[in-house]
Amino acid sequence: xxxxxxxxxxxxxxxxxxxxxxxxxxxxxxxxxxxxxxxxxxxxxxxxxxxxxxxxxxxxxxxxxxxxxxxxxxxxxxxxxxxxxxxxxxxxxxxxxxxxxxxxxxxxxxxxxxxxxxxxxxxxxxxxxxxxxxxxxxxxxxxxxxxxxxxxxxxxxxxxxxxxxxxxxxxxxxxxxxxxxxxxxxxxxxxxxxxxxxxxxxxxxxxxxxxxxxxxxxxxxxxxxxxxxxxxxxxxxxxxxxxxxxxxxxxxxxxxxxxxxxxxxxxxxxxxxxxxxxxxx
Amino acid sequence: xxxxxxxxxxxxxxxxxxxxxxxxxxxxxxxxxxxxxxxxxxxxxxxxxxxxxxxxxxxxxxxxxxxxxxxxxxxxxxxxxxxxxxxxxxxxxxxxxxxxxxxxxxxxxxxxxxxxxxxxxxxxxxxxxxxxxxxxxxxxxxxxxxxxxxxxxxxxxxxxxxxxxxxxxxxxxxxxxxxxxxxxxxxxxxxxxxxxxxxxxxxxxxxxxxxxxxxxxxxxxxxxxxxxxxxxxxxxxxxxxxxxxxxxxxxxxxxxxxxxxxxxxxxxxxxxxxxxxxxxxxxxxxxxxxxxxxxxxxxxxxxxxxxxx
Amino acid sequence: xxxxxxxxxxxxxxxxxxxxxxxxxxxxxxxxxxxxxxxxxxxxxxxxxxxxxxxxxxxxxxxxxxxxxxxxxxxxxxxxxxxxxxxxxxxxxxxxxxxxxxxxxxxxxxxxxxxxxxxxxxxxxxxxxxxxxxxxxxxxxxxxxxxxxxxxxxxxxxxxxxxxxxxxxxxxxxxxxxxxxxxxxxxxxxxxxxxxxxxxxxxxxxxxxxxxxxxxxxxxxxxxxxxxxxxxxxxxxxxxxxxxxxxxxxxxxxxxxxxxxxxxxxxxxxxxxxxxxx
Numbered sequence: 001x002x003x004x005x006x007x008x009x010x011x012x013x014x015x016x017x018x019x020x021x022x023x024x025x026x027x028x029x030x031x032x033x034x035x036x037x038x039x040x041x042x043x044x045x046x047x048x049x050x051x052x053x054x055x056x057x058x059x060x061x062x063x064x065x066x067x068x069x070x071x072x073x074x075x076x077x078x079x080x081x082x083x084x085x086x087x088x089x090x091x092x093x094x095x096x097x098x099x100x101x102x103x104x105x106x107x108x109x110x111x112x113x114x115x116x117x118x119x120x121x122x123x124x125x126x127x128x129x130x131x132x133x134x135x136x137x138x139x140x141x142x143x144x145x146x147x148x149x150x151x152x153x154x155x156x157x158x159x160x161x162x163x164x165x166x167x168x169x170x171x172x173x174x175x176x177x178x179x180x181x182x183x184x185x186x187x188x189x190x191x192x193x194x195x196x197x198x199x200x201x202x203x204x205x206x207x208x209x210x211x212x213x214x215x216x217x218x219x220x221x222x223x224x225x226x227x228x229x230x231x232x233x234x235x236x237x238x239x240x241x242x243x244x245x246x247x248x249x250x251x252x253x254x255x256x257x258x259x260x261x262x263x264x265x266x267x268x269x270x271x272x273x274x275x276x277x278x279x280x281x
Numbered sequence: 282x283x284x285x286x287x288x289x290x291x292x293x294x295x296x297x298x299x300x301x302x303x304x305x306x307x308x309x310x311x312x313x314x315x316x317x318x319x320x321x322x323x324x325x326x327x328x329x330x331x332x333x334x335x336x337x338x339x340x341x342x343x344x345x346x347x348x349x350x351x352x353x354x355x356x357x358x359x360x361x362x363x364x365x366x367x368x369x370x371x372x373x374x375x376x377x378x379x380x381x382x383x384x385x386x387x388x389x390x391x392x393x394x395x396x397x398x399x400x401x402x403x404x405x406x407x408x409x410x411x412x413x414x415x416x417x418x419x420x421x422x423x424x425x426x427x428x429x430x431x432x433x434x435x436x437x438x439x440x441x442x443x444x445x446x447x448x449x450x451x452x453x454x455x456x457x458x459x460x461x462x463x464x465x466x467x468x469x470x471x472x473x474x475x476x477x478x479x480x481x482x483x484x485x486x487x488x489x490x491x492x493x494x495x496x497x498x499x500x501x502x503x504x505x506x507x508x509x510x511x512x513x514x515x516x517x518x519x520x521x522x523x524x525x526x527x528x529x530x531x532x533x534x535x536x537x538x539x540x541x542x543x544x545x546x547x548x549x550x551x552x553x554x555x556x557x558x559x560x561x562x563x564x565x566x567x568x569x570x571x572x573x574x575x576x577x578x579x580x581x582x583x584x585x586x587x588x589x590x
Numbered sequence: 591x592x593x594x595x596x597x598x599x600x601x602x603x604x605x606x607x608x609x610x611x612x613x614x615x616x617x618x619x620x621x622x623x624x625x626x627x628x629x630x631x632x633x634x635x636x637x638x639x640x641x642x643x644x645x646x647x648x649x650x651x652x653x654x655x656x657x658x659x660x661x662x663x664x665x666x667x668x669x670x671x672x673x674x675x676x677x678x679x680x681x682x683x684x685x686x687x688x689x690x691x692x693x694x695x696x697x698x699x700x701x702x703x704x705x706x707x708x709x710x711x712x713x714x715x716x717x718x719x720x721x722x723x724x725x726x727x728x729x730x731x732x733x734x735x736x737x738x739x740x741x742x743x744x745x746x747x748x749x750x751x752x753x754x755x756x757x758x759x760x761x762x763x764x765x766x767x768x769x770x771x772x773x774x775x776x777x778x779x780x781x782x783x784x785x786x787x788x789x790x791x792x793x794x795x796x797x798x799x800x801x802x803x804x805x806x807x808x809x810x811x812x813x814x815x816x817x818x819x820x821x822x823x824x825x826x827x828x829x830x831x832x833x834x835x836x837x838x839x840x841x842x843x844x845x846x847x848x849x850x851x852x853x854x855x856x857x858x859x860x861x862x863x864x865x866x867x868x
Contacts, residue, residue: 422612425628572714
């Protein structure tokens, strides 16, 4: 794995940059992380010797074709899978301890809302589990819903909402426990492009506002370049990191930054890295 | 460091994995059966104790647990027979009795089986015809289907005595009335299952048939019926078990002389509990055998149709 | 031949009306018009056929005769109904309740589940109703033996369905609960039990019919002088056919009402299920 350093061409113009993280301790540290699945016929190496450090407050994307291990890596961070070799620390402790401390919020590819609960009660679900009193649950849930722009929809049921709105509820639910770390597994993959653009913008504003660490799995190059300040390019067979690309686009991006030549340059680097990892074979 | 929740992957050669899986699933069943048998023996002692203790008191000699248990498990008309008593009686009635004797369970099972199979065949036919009608006629779909569903909330076995009397007075043999009752009981799962099955093809496949200008009959034969085969067999398994119940109950109301239901009835009249349990065992074995038979036919048909094993 | 002509005319008219009714959009209660008309047409043709062809009462009484018998013998039929209904409800509640509890136990302890589920599936092939004479022997002639049969018959469908419901949880939902570090109890009460409700209600609907059948059949085997099943078998022996049909009609109405009640409660509690959205 190599970290690419691009020399800074000019001082970036940064309107309303998020506050720099006060703690030096990184959010995720992985060293030599490997995961081999034992299947019926041959073992599958989902992750091979992954070294990665993610600092607090960063927005990092994992990108690669299917089978490259990006979802597996995130699931290891979330303690939903166990590595077979190497070490990994989340917020300075093991993933299991981080999970028990409820240090992160997870957003799946589908909204995974409970159809028998209305929107507000869906967001309150994690708060019920940790045993918060009713009033505080309600207040927190309403706050998160306002943050994703769904205040007024508390009494609606999931099937009454569009796909994009359901995912926003899912994001509000992930934020309900107010974790420092947000793990998002291709959350907008099932949505149409127009909704996806809209949600990308909202997510970016959310990140700037809250200063959380976000790990975002995607297979869309433009989404990765638009959202993140570091892009981890992965490749399959075995799943490994090909390259980590620093994204020097300025903060406070709007959707039209995607037309700019700098955007295209970064996207080109990502594409080149994917090609180098034989992703197009 | 981490808590256990994710399943461990299987290790070893395929035969080891298969053996491990067989043990994992088979051992608990064997354990459960063993526990049930033990509990049965204990319950037999408990339920038969009053009569046994009375008899032992009458003998004048001191007695203890051993005598109580031995007595409880060897009564002629126990409240609850011991498993070995039932098994021995069953064995004797099946293998040690002439087949045409009224004491042979094989004879009685045969009588009930005939009615079951006849009712099952008629019920399947009726169910499939109703399903085809419902799928092709909007009138039948809207007007008839709700009644078919409602028919299941009606305890049809209440009509059983009526059917027996009516058909009997019209001169039909008891087999007919039992078959009619069984047919009524099993047409419903077949009808409902087939409606689902006939409607199961993807709309895309139906559109393809439209592009070929295929007639309704061709669509039925080439697309809908093949697609409905899994649903047919799923309902057939339910239907044949229900048909057996119908045949047995059909033997009750007029005190029939032949059949497993008749055997249950005569056992209950004369207080022959071991006979009752023996007949029940036969009925249970018959039911399981029928469902397994349908399952085997299903596997064969699906293999012939090229489905994945 | 007048009867045949009348029947033909009736059904031609009914079919014409049904075609129009069937074409109506299925909203706001209009979907019940077609089956209602169909039912009325069947009743009417029954009446016409029996009266017109002078069918002997012993064979098949006219609906009007059944209605008369229902009214005339109400003082006998109502206590019969109460007796049977009591056994049905008691057996239904005990059997379904025990089945659900056993399912929760089997869900918690994998060993119990792996041992019990194959046996419960096997029990579906066995005519369990055959234990009726044994239950009468154990619990006597009164409602307890009928309730016992109903309880045993309803136990297995509930066990099998409830277990299927508890298992039918999305992998994604399970992962979500894991990310919350939720324990077994929280996952059970917040995710798996609500998700299992449609399956539980499926079993409850099946059980409503089974319990009624079980109680009535158990009464064929022995009953004090009251009970719908007893009434049917006793009056059949005396050839009082219209009373028999009246008792059958009463049982049918009771069965449909019981089922309908459960379906209504189901709609209230599982309104969120996709099957309710067209």
